[in-house]
Amino acid sequence: MARIRVLIVDDSAVIRQVVTQLLSADPGIEVLGAAADPLIAMERMKKEWPDVLVMDVEMPRMDGITFLRRIMAERPTPVIICSSLTEKGAQTTIEAMSAGAVSIITKPKLGVKQFLNDASADLVAAVKSAAAVNPRRLAARPVMPVPEKHSADVILPAPTRPMLKTTERVVVIGASTGGTQALEYVLTALPEVVPGIVIVQHMPEKFTEAFAQRLDGLCKVKVKEAASNDRVLPGQALIAPGGRHTLLRLSGARYYVEVTDGPLVNRHRPSVDVLFRSAAQAAGANALGIIMTGMGDDGARGMKEMATAGAATLAQDEQSCVVFGMPKEAIRHGGVQTVVSLDEIPGLIVRYGRSLG
Known part of the structure; x- marks a missing residue:
């Protein structure tokens, strides 16, 4: 197989040297060069992309954006x-x-040099993940060496009984590689009045x-990073904080979130499986689960549990995904009821909020 060709662009000579050494040590990667700024990089890229x-x-000389x-x-190219x-x-x-x-x-x-040496496996894994991206759709880092792969059982037990269907609705969404752009597309397209989103x-x-x-x-809906005990309110989206799991909870007739520490689940924290399992447990048939672009299988088992609990479930289709990994695995596990394009997701969220079923 052809090696992955990488160009490094950083104004720090130390970063350029260390990253070059770390990536060059992997037989599947070829470092084409290292540039001190974007203008030098563009000249280098004219010779070999x-x-x-x-x-x-x-x-x-030129900012990264x-x-x-x-x-x-x-020429759309995966960028880390x-x-x-x-x-x-x-x-x-x-x-x-x-x-x-x-x-x-x-x-x-x-301590950048020591940090990069400590994170060499993550860096190599990120490069290999990026190489698998569909550049036409243009960010799931498989961690190397691979740690023990926990399931959502380490955070909360599997749901035991479905919730009764009510008119109180909630939407839970999971995404990874390519998800920042996809989520921006979805959330900016939503009106002010939609179900609460986590x-x-x-x-x-x-x-x-x-x-x-x-x-x-950018959005008509309010968007904030989730904190423990935040209520899940119509017209608001809560983003799980990096490095912590976020769970949907129910108190009386009110949904709220719990933000907690715990082991990595599917090598991620936050984990989509943890959120989806908690939604199956707390909301059941009152939830809509959406799994979007991303590498790996986080969310596949949780989405199956949501479907079993009576929730509506959607997966983003292959054509509109940057990486058709997480949706593909959710489909394979049998938890996806409908496969839709990214363009359709905002309208389906609005329609779901209007339905009283």
Whole structure:
């Protein structure tokens, strides 16, 4: 098999050197070169176009967002953002994800060299995941070495009885690679009056707050990062915080969320399976479950449990997915009732909220 060709773009000589060494050590990856800024990178790309770019977003001469947009306009290419865990960096990185980047590797302000060495398996895995992306749809990081793969059982037991159907509705959504762009499309298309929504988007800690803030500024519905005891209200979407699981709970006739620590589930925290299982348990037939673009199988078992509990379930179709992994696995597990294009999802959420069934 041909090796994955990677170009590194970062103004730090240390980052360029360390990332080059780490990626070159993998026999399946070829580093074409490393550039100190986007203008140098563009000259290099005229000679040979990479399969994957690994780049910072805060660089001299041309900012990473402008560079990314030029790449996507000229020749859509999977891009991994290597960004610092700062508030400004998080906001800029979310802009990059919206512009087409497919994944985030976080780096600290200090001790970068040691961090990248410690995270070498994640970096290699992110490059290999990015290479599998459908560039026409342009961010699921399989972790290497592979840790024990827990199910949602480590967070909460499987539902034992279905909920009675009521007029109180809730929507739960799971997404991973490509999900930031897909979620932006869906949420910006929604009117103010829709059922309460809870979302798990695989994303590192510190970035989900910036993601929620960006969407809140674009959408008619209110969007915020979820916190424990937040009520699930009509016209509001709650984004599960990176690094923590988010569960749907019911108190009387009111839905709320619980945000909790715990082991990785399907190698993710937050996990779609955890959210979906909690929705099966707390809402049953009063929920709509939607699984969207992403790599892996997180959410497949939880969606099956939701369908068994009487919930309505949708999966995004292959044609509109950046990666048709999570939806494909959910279909294979038998939990998907309807497969739809991304364009159809906003209207179906609105229609679901209007139905009293």
